[in-house]
Amino acid sequence: MKIKKEVTIYDLAKELNYSPSTISRALNNHKSISKKTIKVIKEAAKEMGYRPNNLAAGLRNNRSNTIGILISRISRPFQASLISGIEETARKAGYSVLISQSNDKYENEVSNTNALYDSRITGLIVSLSMETVDMSHFQKFIDKGIPIVFVDRVPDNFNSYKVVIDNYTAGYSATKHLIEQGCKRIAHFAGAQHRNIYEERKKGYLDALKEYGLPIEKDLIIHFKTLSFEEGNKATKKLLKMSNPPDGIFSSNDTAAVSAIMCAKKMGVDVPHDLAVIGFNDDPIASIVQPSLSTVSHPANKMGAICARRILDHSVQNYDTDLSEITVLGTEIIVRDSSLKKVSVLESKQSR
Amino acid sequence: MKIKKEVTIYDLAKELNYSPSTISRALNNHKSISKKTIKVIKEAAKEMGYRPNNLAAGLRNNRSNTIGILISRISRPFQASLISGIEETARKAGYSVLISQSNDKYENEVSNTNALYDSRITGLIVSLSMETVDMSHFQKFIDKGIPIVFVDRVPDNFNSYKVVIDNYTAGYSATKHLIEQGCKRIAHFAGAQHRNIYEERKKGYLDALKEYGLPIEKDLIIHFKTLSFEEGNKATKKLLKMSNPPDGIFSSNDTAAVSAIMCAKKMGVDVPHDLAVIGFNDDPIASIVQPSLSTVSHPANKMGAICARRILDHSVQNYDTDLSEITVLGTEIIVRDSSLKKVSVLESKQSR
DNA sequence: TAAATTTATGCAATCGATGGCGATACCTAT
DNA sequence: ATAGGTATCGCCATCGATTGCATAAATTTA
Structure with missing residues (x-):
């Protein structure tokens, strides 16, 4: 197969009798090139099918106009939305995404x-x-002035940009919601405690219990490894078989929460009346399961956009590695059927 | 903030009293460099924190060891899994993914x-x-001998690598499954017909009806624009309000199928007895909805891996742009509750 | 021991785009 | 008409890695 030669600014230069510098400047709308020349050059570039070589430009400028993403799993709804938000914002600014x-x-x-x-x-x-505990693999970026934005699962022993939701408040509110619905013994599906998000959700849970004078029972706090469907099933079964089972569950993610609902139903436990459940993330499954799952919604797409903005707006001049710039986003409790023990205020008023 | 200078092969060369050529060759395990030298150089490289500059190498070699992905939406489960499969395979081979x-x-x-x-x-x-109809934006890749792999939604007027599932057979089997369950009037949620996947699923549906002597009713074939939840709801409502409503639905995706189930339940129509439903994709929601959704499962991750392999194994020498190399993957009908009108063979045997 | 190989390494050009600095032509004001 | 500006544009070095060709050293062969 015959391969067409690449058109470069040198080809354009030869064709138009300009120097490569002028071509380059014209294509970049440099102010010292006349409008007429720019027009001529751009038209010829299009005509001849010129396409810039990002590798060459990147090498010369020592930057690639590329944002790198490092996440755990693309196929998790939250992370997919996050990427989507990053990609959209980056693309609009002419950046690529690895x-x-x-x-x-x-x-x-x-x-x-x-x-x-x-x-x-x-x-x-x-x-x-x-698994990550040691953070030294990120140091080389800092040394080179390349900004790092940690999102969602962030470290607490490393200064950088951070974009998170208020996990503590979310955990507190979710638990408070269950309490207000009349739950007295609320279990918690906790995630790995060295990851901030799970630790803070748990803290919020604990503080809500304290606030409302409910006892903290170790047996009701289950520490998960991955918060998977299977783990959720097992934990729920165990909880419901207790002599004094919980009447509410606050799960650190939706997958485990949904498994709890399904497990409870199978065991003949009524959700929400015998067991109210609230999850975290507002994954698509949350609104599909029956009863529909109350949960905490994450502005994932927006978080992605903010992360990308942080990179785009980053200026090396003001980069201060001695402090963290943290963006905290609010969350929203989405009340659906799985936690609605009481009729809502509105309905109860109407029913009088 | 102070920015550390990059370590290059020139720095290594100066430090070790070798030429940059030798450094380069040593780092790439070139055979004409002695093992001893390679070891020394590699150790020094590690010591000094050398990291290759892919931009420079890419410019020189006119290739970037990067695979580009162009999909419609990352946050769709199928596409997320596809990306995941691509990324894993590419990464193992030392490639990056844009x-x-x-x-x-x-x-x-x-x-x-x-x-x-x-x-x-x-x-x-x-x-x-x-929306895509015109394919000319892909020509420049062909001209340069850069392989393109179309996956899932592929063109039929453009020669290239293609990786697809057998949509026709899947559509046929799904419909046949409903027929075998006793459905007599099966509706179809069809997607945009200029996209191969929807066209073929519909063809399979039509042929299954013909095969089993069932009449084809235009009113039962709904053409969707996006196969969204809302569209599915509207279509289902309309279908069930017909004087002679269908007793089965084969939907071209799970989202619309789930909406059909939920809509039917709301309208007091029993699924599967009054209305059997089968979807397509096996999204997470399929196993969560109740009754759980029968569907066609896609080997998304594997498809991604195959696509990546195609690129990695591509050789410009044998690149023949006059033909398409098509990889067709099989699908699997996942039978769940939403289509099970009859007790299964196994159960019926046991009940005798 | 001289010649022929083999082994190990260096020289220098190259990939394509960029931008500092300098050069030229054209203008305007005095 | 001359000095000082300004608008345009070219020369050339540079970014870091790679590789064909040449060379030098070590080893084997005749």
């Missing part, structure tokens, strides 16, 4: 970090793997 | 195509946008 997934393994995170570094990305957006 | 989404708009597809081209990707994996 993705990589760690599958929640530290080892993959390290090697992907290196691969992204080698591609000379403009900035890096990271949601930490479940 | 993503972009068209949001099903032709215009975005064209501009993203250009952006990916400018990044000098090694190959391109595409699932066409809903």
Whole structure:
């Protein structure tokens, strides 16, 4: 097969009798090139099918107009939305997006970090793997002034940009909601406690219990490894078989919450009356399961957009590695059927 | 903030008193460099924190070891799994992955195509946008010998690599399954007919009806624009209000199928006894909805892996643009509750 | 021991785009 | 008409890695 030669600015230069510099400047709308010349050059470029070589420009400028993403799993709804938000924002600004997934393994995170570094990305957006504790693989970015934005699963021992939701308040509100619905013994599906998000959700849960004078029972706090459907099933079964089972569950994600609902139904436990359930994330499954799952909604797409903005707006001049710039987003409790023990205020008023 | 200087092969060369050529060759395990030298150089490289500059290498070699992905929406479960499969395979081979989404708009597809081209990707994996008809924006890749793999939503007027499932057989089998369950009037939720996947699913549906001597009723074939939840709701409502409503629905995706189930339940129509439903894709919601949704499962992750392999194994020498190399994957009918009118063979035997 | 190989390494050009600095032509004001 | 501006544009070095060709050293063969 015959391969067409690439059209470069040199070809354009020869064709139009200009120097390559002028071609380059014209294509970049440099002010020292006359409008007429710019027009001529751009038209010829289009005509001849010229396409810039980002590798060459990137090498010369030492930047690639590329944002790197490092997440655990693309196929999780939250992370997919996050990527989507990043991609849209980046694309609009003329940036490309490199993705990589760690599958929640530290080892993959390290090697992907290196691969992204080698591609000379403009900035890096990271949601930490479940395993990550040591953060030294990120140091090289800092040393080079390449901004890192940690999102959702962020470290607390590393200064950088961070974009998170208020997990504490979300956990507190979710628990409070269950309490207000009349729950007295609320269980919690907790995630790995070295990851901020799970730790804070749990803290919110604990504080809500305290606030309302409910006892904290160790047996009702289940520590999950992955918050999977299977784990949720097992935990729910165990909880419901207790002599004194809980009347509410606050789960750190929707997958486990949905499994709890389905497990309870199978065991003949009525949701929400015998067991109210609230999840976290507002995944698509939340509104499909019956009874529909109350949950905490994450502005995932928006978080992605903010992360990308952070990179795009980053200026090396003001980069201060001694502090973290944290963006905290609010969440929203989505009340559906799985937690509605009482008729709503509105309905109760009407029924008088 | 102070920015650390990059370590290059020139720095290594100076430090070790070798020429940059030797450094380069040593790092790439070139055979003409002695093992001893390679070891020394590699150790020094690690020591000094050397990291290759992919931009420079890419410019020189005119290839970037990067695979470009162009899909419609990352946040659709099927596409997310597809990306995941691509990423895993590419990463293992030392390739990076650039993503972009068209949001099903032709215009975005064209501009993203250009952006990916400018990044000098090694190959391109595409699932066409809903709108795409004209294919000329892909020509420049062909001209340069850059392989394109179309996946799932593929063109039929453009020669290239293609990776698809057997949509016709899947549509046929899904319909046949409903017929075997005793359905006599089966409706079909069809997608945009200029996209192969929807066209073929419909063909399979039609042929199954013919095969079993069932009449084809135009009123029972609904052409959707996006196969969204809302569209599904509207269509189902309309169908069930007919004087002679259908007793089965074969939907071209799960979202619309789930909406049909939920709508039917709301209208007091029993699923599956009054209305059997089967979807397509096996999204997570399929196993959550009640009754659980029978569907056609797609090997999304595997498809992604195959696409990536196609790019990695591509050899310019044998690239024949006059023919298409098509990989067709099988699908599987997942029978759940939404289509099970009859007790299964196994159960009926046991009940004797 | 001289010649022929083999092994190990260096020289220098190259990939395409960019931008500092300098050069030229054209204008305006005095 | 001359000095000082300004608008346009070209020369050339540069970014970091790669590789064909040449060369030098070590080893084998005749």
